[in-house]
Amino acid sequence: MAPDNNGQGERQGEGNDRPYLFVHSYPPPIAHAPAFPTDTGKRPVPTEVVWYLCSGIQPLTVFQPGTDLTVTVTIGNWQGGNSDSIAYVGLWWTLPVSGSPMPGPDKFIGFTTVVVPPHGGQVVSDPLTAKIPEDSGDHICLLAKVWHPLDLPDAAVADPVNDRHWAQHNLVILPSEARQTFTFLATNPTDREAGYQINVRPVHARMWPNFNFDGNLQPVRATARRLVLTSEVGEQEVQGEGTLIHTLVLDPEEQRELKLTIDLSEPLRQGTFAPFEIVQSIEERPTGGIGIAVVGSS
The missing domain is CATH 2.60.40.10 (Immunoglobulins)
Structure with a gap:
C-alpha cells in the first residue's frame, strides 16, 4: 500500500x-x-x-x-x-x-x-x-x-x-515610498460555486526567516494605516486598517481580478522590508497565499 x-x-x-x-x-x-x-x-x-x-x-x-x-x-x-x-x-x-x-x-x-x-x-x-x-x-x-x-x-x-x-x-515586492497597488487573482478551481475569505495581514515574526533576499534586507514590523481591496465585479471596495478581511463568492473555475492598495503608517528605512501576506481560505482552511515584501527606500 x-x-x-x-x-x-x-x-x-x-x-x-x-x-x-x-x-x-x-x-x-x-x-x-x-x-x-x-x-x-x-x-x-x-x-x-x-x-x-x-x-x-x-x-x-x-x-x-x-x-x-x-x-x-x-x-x-x-x-x-x-x-x-x-x-x-x-x-x-x-x-x-x-x-x-x-x-x-x-x-x-x-x-x-x-x-x-x-x-x-x-x-x-x-x-x-x-x-x-x-x-x-x-x-x-x-x-x-x-x-x-x-x-x-x-x-x-x-x-x-x-x-x-x-x-x-x-512573492510580490513593492517599494514603500508611495501608496502601492498590485493586481492578483482570487481563484476557485472546483466545478461548483464556493464562498471564500480573503485576509490581508502582517506576517507573524516567527515566519520572517521564510522571506529570503539578496542584499541582506532586514525584516521589520510595520502597520498599514490603510488597506484597500477593489474588484470590478459589482464595483466593490473593501477597506481596512492594519488588517483586511473580505468574503466573496466565486463561480466554478472563476479567476477574479482583485487590486490591493497598501498605505503604510510610516516610511521604512533603507535596507529593511515589512512582510505582509494575502491568504485565501474556505471554511477557515487556507487554499493559497501570496507573500508581500514592502521594501524601504528612505
Whole structure:
C-alpha cells in the first residue's frame, strides 16, 4: 500500500520501497535562521513555515517580462528500502493568485526528471527555462509539481497547501515610498460555486526567516494605516486598517481580478522590508497565499 499522498505522519514512506516524493519546501535558505524542522513531506507544513514561499523553487535569473526565466526545483524522497527513485518534475508560471493556482498549457515552463535517493535524499533539478511574455505583468507565481506512477497527487487540482506533490513560490515586492497597488487573482478551481475569505495581514515574526533576499534586507514590523481591496465585479471596495478581511463568492473555475492598495503608517528605512501576506481560505482552511515584501527606500 502506498503512503498517504498528503504526507501525514512522520517519514511516511519509510515502511516500503515505493517513492515518497515531495517538493522540498523548508528550511529556508537563510543564514542565522532559527532552528527549523526537517521537511519529511508532511503537509500542511509546520506553523513557522509559509507554504507560498517554497525554498525549493529557486529562480536563477531575475524575472523581467519579455525575457527568459530560469528556475531549479529541489525534490525530496522519504521512501524506504535502498533503491533510488525517478521523479518527474513540471514547472509553470501564473499571475499572482491568492487561491489554488490554475495554470494553463500556455504557462508551462518545462519538464525534467531527477533520480532521488531514499531516506530523505534531495536532488536539485536541471535548470528549466522559458520566455515569460511581455504582457505578464510585474509579478508572477511559480508552481512546481513532482510525481511518479506509483506516487501520484490526490487530484488534478494544484494544492500546494495540503499536497506534498505541489509547491509554489509566490512573492510580490513593492517599494514603500508611495501608496502601492498590485493586481492578483482570487481563484476557485472546483466545478461548483464556493464562498471564500480573503485576509490581508502582517506576517507573524516567527515566519520572517521564510522571506529570503539578496542584499541582506532586514525584516521589520510595520502597520498599514490603510488597506484597500477593489474588484470590478459589482464595483466593490473593501477597506481596512492594519488588517483586511473580505468574503466573496466565486463561480466554478472563476479567476477574479482583485487590486490591493497598501498605505503604510510610516516610511521604512533603507535596507529593511515589512512582510505582509494575502491568504485565501474556505471554511477557515487556507487554499493559497501570496507573500508581500514592502521594501524601504528612505
